[in-house]
Amino acid sequence: MKYLVGRDFAFPEYLPRHPRSYDFDVVKMSLDVEVDLENGAVEGVVKYVVRAKKSGAVVVLDAVDIEVLGVSHDYFYDGAKLEIRPEWKSGEQVEVVVRYRARPRVGMFFVRRGKEVYMWTQGETEYNRYWVPLPDSPNVKFPWSVSITVPKPYVAGSNGVLVEVKERGDKLVYVWEMRHPMSPYLLALAVGNFKVYKEKCGDVELEYYLPSYVGEEWKFSFYNTCSIMQFLSQYLGVPYPYERYAQVVVPEFIYGGMENTTFTILTDWTIHDKHAQCPYSGFPCLELEDFSSHPLVAHEMAHMWFGDLVTAKDWAHITINESFATFLEALWTERSKGRDEYLYEIYTNFKIYLGEYSRRYSRPIVTNIYKIPDEVFDRHAYEKGSVVLHMLRSLLGDEVFRRGLKTFLERYRYKAVDVEDLRKVFEEVSERDLEWFWNQFFYSAGHPVLKVSWNYSMEDKAARVQIRQTQGEDSFPVYTLPLELKIVYEDGRREVKSLVLNDKELSFTLHGKPKYICVDPGFKILKSLDPQYPLESAVAMLEDEDLYCRLQAVEALKKNGSPKAVDALAKALRDNFWGVASEAAKALGEVGTAEAVAKLIEAYPVVAHPRARRAIIEALGNTRRREAAEFLDRVLHDVGESYYVRAEAARALGKTRWEFAEHSLRKALEYSSHLEVIKRGALEGLAELGSEEALRLVLKYAEEGVPTVLRMTAVQALAKFGPRREVLEVIRRALRDENFRVRYAAVAAALELLEPRLLPDLEERIERDLDGRIRRMAREVVEKIRKAMERGAEYQRLREEVEKLREEYRKLLDRVARLERV
CATH class of the missing domain: 1.10.390.10 (Neutral Protease Domain 2)
Structure with a gap:
């Protein structure tokens, strides 16, 4: 029963894990910390009021690499767990106190930006234990108060409500109180030279903590905060459950955001200018948005209910x-x-x-x-x-x-x-x-895979429809699926047929000739669909009013690839919804013929949505044609175009291997944009070219001191140059870099290279990296390298043959298209 465990996720030594149990309850925590910004350290006193569930219960706190300065009761500490042993009976309540000092390697981060230092914490999953002793498990919940001492004029924020700010010589003490019971991983602190803006959303205080280097553009990211809060409160039927909601922007955050209760910490990458969001119109531009912070804001806000209120x-x-x-x-x-x-x-x-x-x-x-x-x-x-x-x-x-x-x-x-x-x-x-x-x-791996086909009999004037479940062994053997089929007949009749698919195969007869059949028109069911639709039916279905029917039609036409299918996909580039246009563009890129390229270039000026334009540009790069390259070059250097479209043009231009691409991409390295996306696209494009000059440029951006967003791009792009000595040296250093994103990029580069000489470095990450994401990815890459070594030269020849076949297939389609159009 492979579907109960899945495939390739659990390694052989993995064992089932269960929620931790404790012999005590935490009534309340009080934490008093002083943050040493210059030395990256913290010193504090943490007090727990605890109640025994049984006599002689041991209070167990997680505390990794912490220097214990004193404990109120008899204790034992092994460098990872602190066991405190009060003399008490079941039901009794005592206070345990721990004085400690720490220089956290993870969980609490210190980032210098110019003359300023910013500190922020990241507790999920189990990282707060590196800077404060606590029962670090999500099934434990308790209220807390936090007192944070920082140098003037720094601002210190945390969960809950601000009780007071006290002066202590050249220092400030911020006292915060979280009055609702929360899980320990949601405890958070942030310190920095913040500007704090406030507004009201009903009775809730909204706060925005912005680093001093952020200007007025922050409003583009957060202007919908109150609307999102009101919507979630109304939809869920439970008003926002806390007194305050702060969004805290910090440098070098290792996620997009983290939903610490009432105190969400966000990457400063979410800050953007008007052109990043609305390149073709005024602000706001809901129907034509390019980059937007709203999904991130909504995601982290939603956690205030799912993740924080219930955990x-x-x-x-x-x-x-x-x-x-x-x-x-x-x-x-x-x-x-x-x-x-x-x-x-x-x-x-x-x-x-x-x-x-x-x-x-x-x-x-x-x-x-x-x-x-x-x-x-x-x-x-x-x-x-x-x-x-x-x-x-x-x-x-x-x-x-x-x-x-x-x-x-x-x-x-x-x-x-x-x-x-x-x-x-x-x-x-x-x-x-x-x-x-x-x-x-929820409890099975995989997903349903449905193959749907139908045949019409002129003699019987009826159509036979067949639906088969073809999922593999790592999926539920036979799914029960309530399914709808929309049938549009040649005579104009329409019907929606409801059925329950609970066998491997289901067949039935329709009386009349279908023009097309759309499976699950409302996209209500999770499934992978392999539509075996006749060409004429797919073309007709592109006109359907249901989005998912049109998406199915695009998928069927992509598989067909004929000149008629190309014409239909070109028409879909002008669909009223940008998502259909995007999928049609990707499909034409996979077809890759000269005719497909011409259709993409022709449609570009009339496509209004920047994300659909991105898809067209990406598709042109996949065709690797000169006419596409010349067009991409013009888009790349159009200063009025979307940042993200231009970045895609840079990447795509490199893939074309155009003779002037290197010169064009060197020029693009001078362009500023949100998150430096154009420069990043240029670096990736240069890597696709693979020249000696391109390598020199990419290596330059992989050096220490380069902004993270560019450096991580360069490190990952180096894999395109193959396992050269200088490439491997940079990747080895990057695997040990202090910056999480640089290390992650290095692991991704190792995945693309599949170079056995990197095995010792990756194995070191598996053993020593403090971030679980790095350890997991490194383990996967090691396994893939070993499998590739087993396959040896045969594996490499297969990869080369596949690429050759793809190119030959494109050329063949070109010839067929020219012949059929004579």
């Missing part, structure tokens, strides 16, 4: 936190931009999950077979989980679904929960058994 009791159930936040992020898209935008986001989420499924592993969304907690924060937990929740909403109906959410949040307010608690609530409010749904989509 997964252990990491195996992280779907409670991350699947819901990703799904609610999409719901904000539906509210702000409409149904098609929402469905396309869910569709895109499913495709992102499929990428992880096909290239890395499969696992049940809920699994306790893991070693590193960070491992389960993946595309299964986020994107696939969001699609499962979308499916549940579709199955139950929005009204019942929302009633279930409200009941769940109110019943388990300030508690730790698991996915079974969620199932029981939904069964209660819907009066339906949902065990079958949970077993298929």
Whole structure:
């Protein structure tokens, strides 16, 4: 029963993990810390009021690499756990006190920017233990107060409400109080030269902590904060549950954002100018947005309910936190931009999950077979989980679904929960058994794969429709799927046929000749669809009013690749919804013929959405044609064009190997843009060229002292030059760099190279890196290198032959297109 564990996720030594249990309850924590910004250190006193569950209970606190200066009771410390032994009986309450000092290697980060130093913490998953002793498990919840001493004029923020600010000579003491019980990983501090802006959203105080180097452009990122809060409160039926909500922007943050209760910390990469968001129009521009911070703001805000108000009791159930936040992020898209935008986001989420499924592993969304907690924060937990929740909403109906959410949040307010608690609530409010749904989509790996085909008999004047489940062994053997089919007949009739697919194969007859059949027109069901549609049917379905039907048509036409299919895809480039145009562009790029290139270039000026334009540019790069390169060069140097379209043009230009590409990309290294995306695109384009001069330029940007966003791009791009001595030297150094993003880029480069000489360096990361994400990725790369070594030269020849076949196929299609059009 492979579907119960998945494929390639759990390594042989992995064992099931279970929620930690404690012999005591924490009533309250009081923390008093002084932050030494110059030396990257912290000294503090932490006090816990605890209650014994049994006589003689040992108070166990996680505390890694902390110098213990004193403890109120008898204790033992081994460098990772601090065991405190009060003399007490069951039910008694005592206060335990720990004085300590630490220079955290992880969990608390110190970033120098010019003459200023910024400090911020990151507790999830289990990293707060590196700077404060605490019971570091999500199933423990308690209120706390935090006193933070910092040098003047620095600002110190934390969870909850500000009680007071006291002067102590040349220092300031900020006292914060979190009055609601929260899990320890949500405790957070941030210190810096912040400008703090405030506004009201109903009764809630909204705060924005901006570093001194951020200008007025911050408003583009956060102007929808109150609207998002009001929407989530209304949709969930539970008002925002805290007194305050702060969004804190910091340099060099190692995630996009972190939902510390009332005190979300965000990367400064989210700050952008007007042109990054609205390159073709005034601000705001909901229908024509390019880069936007709204998804990040909505995701982290959603966690205030799912993740903070109710919390997964252990990491195996992280779907409670991350699947819901990703799904609610999409719901904000539906509210702000409409149904098609929402469905396309869910569709895109499913495709992102499929990428992880096909290239890395499969696992049940809920699994306790893991070693590193960070491992389960993946595309299964986020994107696939969001699609499962979308499916549940579709199955139950929005009204019942929302009633279930409200009941769940109110019943388990300030508690730790698991996915079974969620199932029981939904069964209660819907009066339906949902065990079958949970077993298929939460507790099993993989997903349904449906092959749909139909044939029409002129003699019988009837069509035979066949639906087959063809998923592999790592998926549920036979899914039960409530499925809708939209049938549009040649005579103009339309019907939606509802059925339940609960066998490997289902066939039925339709009386009349279908013009086309669309499976699951509302995209209600999580599944991979392999549409076996006739060409004429796919062309006709491009006119359907349902978004998912048009997306199916694009997929079928891409597989066909004929001149008629190219014409139809070219027409889809002008679809009213940008998502269809994007998918059509990608399809034409895969076809890759001269005719496809001409259609892409012809459509570009009339395509209004910057993200659809990005897709056209990416597609042109994949064709590797001179006429495409000349067009890409013009786009790259158009200062009025979107930053992100120009960045894509730089990447694509490199792929074309055009004779003037290197000169063009050198020029692009001079252009400024949001997150330096144009320079990054130029570096990636240069790497595609692979010349000696290109290598020299990319190596320059991989040096220490280069801004992180450029350096990490350069390090990863070096893999394109192959396992040369200078390339391997840089990657080895980057694997040991202090900066997480640089190390991650180095691991990604190692994955592309599959170079055995990097094995010792990667194995060192597996053993010594403090970030669980690095350890996991390094382990995967090591396994892939070893498999590649086993395959040897045969594996390399196969890769080369596949690339040759792709190019020959493009040339063949060109010849066929020319012949058919004579």
